[in-house]
Amino acid sequence: MRQALLAGLLVAVMILSACGNNSAEPASPEEVQETVQNFYNEMSKFDEMGKSSLENFNTTLTSYSTGQATDKEFEKAVDSFQDTASQLADHVNDIKIAGGLPDTIEKLLRDSVIAFQSAYQIKEKASKGAVSPDVTAEEFNTMNEQADIAMLYGISKLNEAREAAGLIEPEQAVPGTVSDAGTDAKQEPGAGSAGTSSVK
Template sequence: MKKTLYTIVLMMVMILSACSNNSSAPASEEEVQETVLNFYNEMSKFDEMGRSSLENFNTTLTSYSTGAATDKELEQALDSFQDTASDIAGRVNDVKISKSLPEDVETLLRDAVIAFQSAYSIKEKASQSAASPEVTADEFNAMNQQADVAMLYGISKVNQARVAVGLLEEDSAAETELGSVPGTVVSTEADEIGGNAAKTPVNSGTESGNSAD
């Protein structure tokens, strides 16, 4: 299933990135590095926002299941989770890529943006479905899997851009990607984007929806 989802995301990125063009004056090496670093930092910030909100939701859900949290507290945590997902999705959609970058770097960042836009859009839908008793555990799980595939593809493109401009060693980039995939050893770079990309509240989202009703 993941292979099929990966193929779909890849095709979408290729189609959308083909629509871009590069007509601005070329940037200096320092400007290129700064642009890539700023992009990485921005995506890292979004990732941290999403993880913090998700952790709070899961913690509250666990407390609720043991009677330590009230219906209102669970509802507030769910609302916060949904609001954060929606906010991040909107902000990622507003990210712009400079056309003064080298073509290969611009393409990598543009592909990453498209992948992240897809991932956060799906995560937004997943968060909204968490309170719906009509959404099954399998459906919720499928949405999160699809978002994770898109996220991991975006991470790989960001790391390729970092390697291309000299901000990251190629071996480190490979380790980071492996650390982001479920079932592999986590990279020693704990602050890398998507370190917990696959740790979504599969199943528990629908359970919270049924409990909160």
């Protein structure tokens, strides 16, 4: 299942990446590093924006599943998470990748944007499914797994771009949250921690 989901994401990334072009004057190595670092900072900011809403959603979901949270509390957490996921997807979509970057780095950043946007869109869909009688627990968890895969793919491409720009060493490019990328992170991406919860 994970391989099939990743294959689908890869196809989408390849198609959308082909739409990009690099017609600007070549950037200097310093400009390339600055561009990649700024992109990383933006992704880190979005990651932090989503953490509190996600944590509240997960906590309320667990409490609701055990009868410790009311319908109203659960609906409020779902609405907040939906709004945050939608805003983050829009923010990522609005990011412009500067021209003049080396083709390899430009493609890595573009692939990363597509993956992050996909992850947030899937999380928004999953949060809506949490209150839908037409969505089973298995379907809910599958959507969260898809978001996990998209987020991991985006992080891997972001790390590859940072490595190619000379911002980090190869051994630093490990999976983790966006804000932990390039450090000794051992946790899964923030957007995926709701994946094992059951709402039905």
